[in-house]
Amino acid sequence: MSNDGVDRNRRRLLTITTGLGAVGVVGAAVPFVMSMEPSARARAAGAPVEVPIGKIEPGQMITVQWRGKPVWVLRRTKKMLDEIKKDESLLVDPFSKVKTQQPPYVGPETRSIKPEYLVLVGICTHLGCSPKPKLQIGAASGMGPNWPGGFFCPCHGSKFDLSGRVFKNVPAPTNLVVPPYKYLSDTRIIIGVDEKKGAA
Numbered sequence: 001m002s003n004d005g006v007d008r009n010r011r012r013l014l015t016i017t018t019g020l021g022a023v024g025v026v027g028a029a030v031p032f033v034m035s036m037e038p039s040a041r042a043r044a045a046g047a048p049v050e051v052p053i054g055k056i057e058p059g060q061m062i063t064v065q066w067r068g069k070p071v072w073v074l075r076r077t078k079k080m081l082d083e084i085k086k087d088e089s090l091l092v093d094p095f096s097k098v099k100t101q102q103p104p105y106v107g108p109e110t111r112s113i114k115p116e117y118l119v120l121v122g123i124c125t126h127l128g129c130s131p132k133p134k135l136q137i138g139a140a141s142g143m144g145p146n147w148p149g150g151f152f153c154p155c156h157g158s159k160f161d162l163s164g165r166v167f168k169n170v171p172a173p174t175n176l177v178v179p180p181y182k183y184l185s186d187t188r189i190i191i192g193v194d195e196k197k198g199a200a
Helices: 008-035 040-045 078-083
Strands: 049-052 061-066 069-075 117-121 132-134 150-152 159-161 181-185 188-191
Touching (some): 049 061, 117 188
Antiparallel strands (some): 049 188, 061 069, 181 188
16 A cells, blocks of 8 residues: 555644643643642631541540531540539539530430530630630549530630530530531541531
8 A cells, every 4th residue: 555645744744733632631631630639728718627536546536627616536535425414513504404405316415426526616605716625534634523525615614525515604504516418438427427417
């Protein structure tokens, strides 16, 4: 077969322009696909946040950001869970009757889906300060020998137990807020997505 009459220069030009066109399509598609992921701005505005919890040691707490707020994830020990069942008479709302402070699918005492993992918005319900974790039970916490473990707001002295329930005779009027969340697996949760309704 003869190649007479074939313009090699024209064929080469076509090959090059086709290749450049394909690169251009890919280059245009990448930013489009990346734009489908929630940006830092969108996450700050309220996009759900996935949190790996499998490496949190018993007694350890991590902090993540959701809607510009600190959200704590505390893995409670058995001793911590035993402690929250004591001295309910010292608490303002031990059975979480103020419905706006937690989703309906969390337990009233543990205030969590799975008792081991507590998820709380780390903002005091008095004037919006950020309480400090005082997780150790007793004098080691620096809160006195009778301290049951929990959270202390140094701004005005509000105290919360290891379920984020507020103690009586402090400025904070209600328990700390439990945000909407659900389990994606045993080692992963998503904050900002309601267990039954979807994105909150």
